[in-house]
Amino acid sequence: MIMDALNFDDPLIRKLILSTGIVVITYLIGFWVVRFINNKVEDFKRRHQSRRFTYYIIFFIDSIIITFIWLEDPSSLTTYLGFLSAGLALALHQVLLNIAGWLLIILRRPFGLGDRIEWDQVQGDVIDIRVFYTTLLEVGNWVEADQSTGRLVNIPNSTIFKAALFNYTRGFGCIWNEIKFLVTFESDWERAKKIVLETGYEHSEEEIEERARRRIIKMSKNYMIKYGKFTPIAYVEIKSSGVQVTLRYLTSVRKRRISENQINESILKKFKDEDNIEFAYPTSRLYRRTEEGKFLGSNE
Structure with missing residues (x-):
């Protein structure tokens, strides 16, 4: 009955079905790739990075294919992207800044997974880097000596352009x-x-x-x-x-x-064990002039 209601000669219906099929196929491929990574890669850091990279590749492929599916004329891609960029720059400037920050983090690598950093007045260990934000396992705050508080802190990647970043792990180690x-x-x-x-x-x-x-x-x-x-x-x-x-x-x-x-x-x-060493602490002394000094106006 549903099949009878669908008109496969309608270009919109064909594009919807094709787009859905692309998403499902790439999702299944990504699912098996991630499963393979979980079974074969033993190093925790490399396994997490490989999964993140797989998700990024699938998202990029889906975006490219679906864009061409919905374009009436592929030659108009440049014009389409120009109008799209202008609109996004106005409406989604913070989102674009987060993506730009993520690209800077991925390409320049001011920090990586597992690094201990202080960023935007938050200290913590980097446990995840995503397109829009980076997740830290917080240390310090009300807990002294850089020990974990147990809280997860999500910092927008756009912060990389406007806040100081301190990396405890890079350099000396x-x-x-x-x-x-x-x-x-x-x-x-x-x-x-x-x-x-x-x-x-x-x-x-x-x-x-x-x-x-x-x-x-x-x-x-x-x-x-x-x-x-x-x-x-x-x-x-x-x-x-x-x-x-x-x-x-x-x-x-x-x-x-x-x-x-x-x-x-x-x-x-x-x-x-030392008789001539004692710890000091803030103290106050009461000075009585009549007992320890001379009277005002005295000639003695």
Whole structure:
């Protein structure tokens, strides 16, 4: 009955059926390709990238074929695209910006899947890159030391043109971290500095320092960048409540909290054994002029 109602001589009906057939066929092909990828590719990152690439190819093929199906005259494609572009530029400028941002991300690769980045004031690990937005598994925020919050954050790809992007993973593959220890003015700050620096060396990762050194040499071929020191270093600074000793050291991007915890525990144990080192904290002092100074107007 439905077949009787359809007039296959109608060009519109033929185009609808042909377009539907193309979509179904390409969907089935894509389904089997993705199934093959899931069974054969063991690496998680490569498997996810391969699936994304398959979806993009199918979408592109469908768009091209269906466009030619619905065009009355293929030679008018240029004119058609011109009017279409003008209309899209006005009505869908944000969508086009997202697509342009996605192309920039795919071609220039400022970050990739698995990278830890800070983008548009959001920190997280990149878990998906789509045409219109990129998905991050958030870290930080109310959780300290760059640990995961468990939230997924979708950032429009157009943001790549207007917000700063920080990549923790590219370049060194590690980051500089600093831990501050405040001791009293009466403490032996030189001894405290020595203990802090020794602890930094005890917990330093030689493979990280060597990897950073190799990457700096490689990066210097393309960028004006130079580092001369990759081992821990300690700095001393005078504060209002005491002497601050700052330990600066290299650590893996995802091990910052672990390394801080290990170093802090070691420092607490070592300072406990030192009689002439005490931690400082903000204090206030009450000064009585009549007891500690002279009376106003006194000649003595």
